[in-house]
Amino acid sequence: MVFLNPLVVIIGMIIYIIPYLWPVSFAITMFVYHILLKNRDEHLKRLEIIFKSKKIDIKTIEKIKKDNSLKVLFGYVVSFTGFYIIFIKLSNKIETIYSQISSIEDLQNFENSLPASDTFLFFLFLFLVWFTYTRLISRIIKDQFFIQNIEIQQHIIDSSVLKYRDANFVMFLRIITFNLYEWFLLISLIRETNTLYITDGTYKIENENQKQNYNVEELAEKRESDFEILNPDEFASKEEFLSYLYAQLSKLDGVNRIKRINELLEKNVITKEDVEKIKKLL
Structure with a gap:
């Protein structure tokens, strides 16, 4: 995302007033x-990441086009x-015709003097x-205003x-x-969109690495929350219970895996010997 300063627009406005510099102002x-x-496209993409991390349905955002705005x-x-x-062509033509008007009859035929093709192209391009x-x-406005209302409903922003x-x-x-x-x-749009991106936190996700980290953290949290410790007595044998633990622990990253093993040891669910067996499998 690029946060513009409204001063850029003011500079463009001043340049527009200077003769022959309007193309610079237009640029x-x-x-x-x-x-x-x-920024609008990037905002929508980053919002999807935030919505996923908060387990909010993203179907509404996915329906909005994100990649063809520059077209x-x-x-x-x-x-x-x-x-x-x-x-410009029509203006020059009108000026030429007007300079040749010498009577009321010429003025009445003024409209007929304009090329029909140029008139058609004028209204077509208009x-x-x-x-x-x-x-x-x-x-820029309608799509983001719609998404903004969803953010308010989901308590991502307050107003x-x-x-x-x-x-x-x-x-x-x-x-x-x-x-x-x-x-x-x-x-106004520069100020409002900048404020919106800061308020909902999308500006913080600055690059692809951060997006990936966001997703990795989300996945790790999900895996950790899905980890369920069952009573060993619910299994037919100790080996079956250890196999279950192995399957669950293998889903976690190294840090959370050690954390879970220590929790199991503290609760006397497993012994140090069991830990050694599991480590050999891992």
């Missing part, structure tokens, strides 16, 4: 979305690029931008951290505010 914005999506971002970038190109962006926002925003309404606000809302949205 910063896409980088922020990239990190938010990667959604790529689709948005392609759609936005196509929209921008056709928008639709694609809207569609891909709403999917992108839903990945809601991430606020819900409807993706279509977000896109609408972007349009009417000329993208100003997007900057404030990104600042």
Whole structure:
């Protein structure tokens, strides 16, 4: 996970105002979305580990897609690029046609002067931008908000951290505010997601080794809890009882195995001679 500083968004906002530097601002914005999506995917994967360790059903999390988020971002970038190109082309065409208008009749024929193919592409890419962006926002907000509610129900976190925003309404606000809302949205999302990951503890699982250790500890605890000491009198013979102990002890790691053997010795369930026999088998 990468914890971004909201200052990155503010820098992007300032650069956006500077003429001819908007592509740099756009790149910063896409980088922020990239990190938010990667964190989102990693958050879900790490939550599965936490849920398993707490023996919570993970079927709900497993249903949510975790690996294709960056494809959604790529689709948005392609759609936005196509929209921008056709928008510039249409703008130049309109400017040229407008400069040639000399009468009311020319003005009435203005719409017919625009290429039908360009107009079609304009609305097509506008639709694609809207569609891909709403999917992108839903990945970041809707999915994690849903998971957040499960975390609250399972007492992993105490209260809601991430606020819900409807993706279509977000896109609408972007349009009417000329993208100003997007900057404030990104600042809020960085703060809220960072807080969420800290609150539920997913940020602590920093690498694959820690994930494996988490699973190993979980498995060891399960095996230890499954270990059941039966009364030797319940077996037909001492050898049968020792065979049972061998089968149970072989499931444990070295530390827990020694711990269990010492417990059995203290309770006089087995003797030192029995321990030697078991050790030979182990």
